[in-house]
Amino acid sequence: MPPIRLLVPGNIHHHSGGNAYNARMVQGLQGLGADVEVLAVEGSWPEASAKDRRRLGTLLGAWEPEAGRGPAVVIVDGLVAVGAPDEMEFAAKAGHETWVLLHMTVPDGPGGPAWKREARALRAASGLISTSSSTAATLTQRHGLHGIRVALPGVDPAPVASGSRPPHMIAVAALLPNKDQLLTVDALSRIQDLEWTAALVGSDQADPAYAGKVRAAIAASGLEERVRLTGELVGEDLDREWDAANLSLLPSRAEAFGMVVTESLARGLPVVVRQGTGAVEALGLAGLTDHDGGPRLPGVAVPLVPGDREGPARLAEVLRGWLGDPDIRQAWRRAVMEARTRLPDWNRTAETVLEALATPGPQGTSAP
Template identity: 70%
Template sequence: MRRIRLLVPGNIHHHSGGNAYNAKLVRGMTQLGADVEVVPVDGAWPEPSAKDRRRFGGLIGAWGPEAEQEPAVDIVDGLVAVGVPDELEYAAKAGRQAWVLAHMTVDATADPGPVKREARAMRAASGIISTSTSTAAILRERHGLAGIRVALPGVDPAPVASGSRPPHVIVVAAHLPNKDQLLTVEALALLKDLEWSAAMVGSDQADPAYAAEVRAAVASNGLDHRLRITGELLGDALERAWDAADLSLLVSRVEAFGMVVTESLARGIPVVVRQGTGAEEALGLAGLMNDGGGARLPGAAVPLVPGDRENPARLAGVLRRWLQDQAAKDEWRAAALAARDRLPGWDQTARTVLDAVEPGRATG
């Protein structure tokens, strides 16, 4: 098997779903016997400078054949790829094999420039591997692309969460406007008449200004003693935070998949997500069928339209029902516990990627 290089953005330092996926994918491919090298690519991705683009082009041999007799197979993180369509086109002409690992798509509501660059980058690639069905569907519809491989995130086995009394809600996400922690604060502020506690776990350095807004909202709503903002947690500290949880929230405005959902379910923790995002796929991935043939989800998908001022009340209504309706709480918990055995492992993800870039070789 040829050497595989995974080219990742060097400017993303906080813990993100993309970073976690990349790391777990490399581990899985290595365990299957692949020779994998991770190459952090310096640059202001996804808006690189001319110097950043030249550096990337040199890395993938865009300017001419490299000395090595059998070049590596390159897998380029989509955050990098959308900024370097020229270099990917030159690499293709030079006979280099460069796949794109698409975690998400660019924003099509803003300047059309990024969408055009995305189209060129994807078409220049040797192939596209998408980390979610929703991202693959958007790329197919937006650019008329075919043959996209979907390699859904896996999940590591984890112990069942102990939970807390009173019930404890956890939000695991970097503090970013898209993750909409402000919405969660406003919803919890409507539930001060009930017993609960909550924790927001995630980097407050990804967008310090937004993190400050979230802290100010917690204080202004008088929730300091009930809602704890921990910052980013790793290792045993993160595991303790998970163990204390009874319910997980991921109400991002845009979400390609939402690995936090399956990480929650691996611990038997039900999840509430925003309807219409890729997080629904993660929630439905482990959904069980009820007697009527419909999905019995370990949680709920809530319709939350950005800018709709009813959002906090709508989310609060779902949380209030969960807090007060013991039968509903028990059903969600039972479904989450049952879902643990249905979740795919990272070995499955790694096999899918290896079979795409080196057909028939993921047999370890």
């Protein structure tokens, strides 16, 4: 196996699922004996400057087909690749093997410029690896791509959370509009007659304006004594937050997979997610969906729609049921404790990536 060069975006500084996946995948590949080099590509990806795109093109060997870039197989994070379709196409013409690792799809509307750049970049790739089945299915339908390999995230073993009294809810995600912490705060404001505490754990610097709105909503609802904003936490500080939790919340408007779901399950924590997102696939990875792909307990998927005025009430109803009924809490807990034994590890993720790289096919071309 030739050396692997992984090109990751240099502009994502907060803890994200994509960053975490990349880091654990690299560790897994190295554990399997692969020679992996990680390079952070500077630029405001996917909307990088011409200078940043030229720098990427050099790393791809796009401008020097004779000298090329050496024997390495290059894997480009999708956030970078979709911002540089010209460079991806030149690298393909130069005969270099360039794969794209896809964590998500672009949010632009059908036929929009971002969709077109995404299609060009992905069709120029030697192969495509997606971190979720939902992302692969979307790209197949959107661009007629086929043969996309899926390497689902693994999860690290973790101790079972001790929990707290009163029950403590945790939402681990950067404060961003897509993560919809405003909806969470609205829902929590509707159950103040019950005993509980909550923590929103994630960077408040990824989108300072949105973080300010979340703080204002907490204050306006009189929840300052019950809902904490911790900022981004790592290591022992994050472990303490997990250990204090009884329930995990991930009501994101869109999720390709939702690694927080499997991280929660590994700690014996039930998870409430938004129906119709990739977070439901994460539940299925632990056997917590039925034959039709619908969620079973303990992963309650709430039918929330962005902008739906009833969304906070629906989430509040689920939380009220869990808080107010000991039988529900016990049933969710039992199911989670069984599910956590079925979670895959990161070695399997790395093995899937190596298998894909060893058997390149027509993934990066359009379907006939």
